[in-house]
Amino acid sequence: MQAIATKQNVNVESIKAMIASKIDSAAFQTWVAPLQFNVCQNCLNVVAQNQFTADYVKREYGKILGDTAADFSLDMNICVGGVCNTVKTANDNVVCEYVPTKKEIKQNGFDKFVCCDENMFAVAACKKIALGNASFSQLFIYGASGCGKSMLLDCIYNSSEKRVVKMNGGQFVADFARSLREKTIFSFKDYCRNCDIFMLDDVCALAGKRATMDEFLQLVLDLKAAGKCIVLTSNVAPNALNGFDRRVQSLFASGLVVDVAQPNTFVRRSMLVRGGVDMNVAEELAKSIAADGHLVDGVISKIKTYTELMGERVDMNVASRLLGDVLAKNKTPLAMVKAMCEKMSLSFDEICGNSRARRLVRARQIMMAALKGATNLSLSEIGNICGGRDHATVVYALSQIEKQKASDLILSAEIDDMVKLCK
DSSP states (O other), X not given: OOOOOOTTOOOXXXXXXXXXXXXXXXXXIIIITTSEEEEOSSEEEEEESXXXXXXXXXXXXXXXXHHHHXXXXXXXXXXXXXXXXXXXXXXXXXXXXXXXXXXXXXXXXXXXXXXXXXXXXXXXXXXXXXXXXXXXXXXXXXXXXXXXXXXXXXXXHHHOOSOEEEEEHHHHHHHHHHHXXXXXXXXXXXXXXXXXXXXXXXXXXXXXXXXXXXXXXXXXXXXXXXXXXXXXXXXXXXXXXXXXXXXXXXXXXXXXXXXXXXXXXXXXXXHHHHTTOOHHHHHHHHHHBOSXXXXXXXXXXXXXXXXXXXXXXXXXXXXXXXXXXXXXXXXXXXXXXXXXXXXXXXXXXXXXXXXXXXXXXHHHHHHHHHHHHHOOOOHHHHHHHTTSOOHHHHHHHHHHHHHHHTTOHHHHHHHHHHHHHHO
């Protein structure tokens, strides 16, 4: 910091000393001491090295700085790299009038997301984030691929008038690595922190990357400390994330955790009709297409392209021939097992292997219980599908699950989800 005397004989060191007397010494040394102070034209300029620091100082110590400046009959500017945001202080000589800032919120930002009853809570939470007045510290959205997680992030981005930084997991990993290589890590940090809402799509991409995970963990802690909104998405709930230590899982679970259900028949039909598909065709296709939003988008694109190129409308006969590769067929037990493996973020080889790791044994037992509830397979057949287990192993697994379901509502709900996935 540099001391500059003004024509009014106001000394910066006197101002600093008064500020130091009003706040904790540790806070002064951490946040205020690194700032640059100068007085020019009856104005106290406070210069921070980045926007994040400026926002934090303004929020936590702005009143103290403003009152101190007023004691010396000065206005106050908070600057970042020489760019000043004027914050005038009302006193006997300066009268400040409060004028609320008008923010135009786009009412149609969430209209493109077709919401079913199961997803109303998740959509309401996203709307609260977009408005910028959410009381929860962070929002963690999870669900299977194609359920609409990324679309919800787009809705928040398009609806909010706040400063929003939206990235996906792969982009965060790549940008962090490039910033280290190009020695621009502090610019990368400032970019991620200079926002009101930070959104990361697919946190699973950070799994196993320790340096990137440490940087992201510090980013989340800094944003939470600064009162910023954080939105994260994943295919699985925080406690089921693989490649993340317990501390990270605990942090992700500390906010509001909501799940997004896969599109049901009503949602799929609505998406098809919005995409220009005839109502009768949409009714039939919605019953036959798998519950995957990505697949529905692909069907819409294929029908649109066919209509444009061939110049004829698509009826059900044409649709059956055109979409033979994507219309749902009866699921085989093996396909059910693989779908459940993907749902639990575990590989087929891990589940059906010989490992006795606790998490794998539990996942294997859940899978056996789901197959028992969703199919008419015998216990021997279920054991054979799940890695060649014998009848007694399946009986023991089912008995263990039944005991735990009585006192574990989360486990019961998880098995119900697996049963729905198999049907």
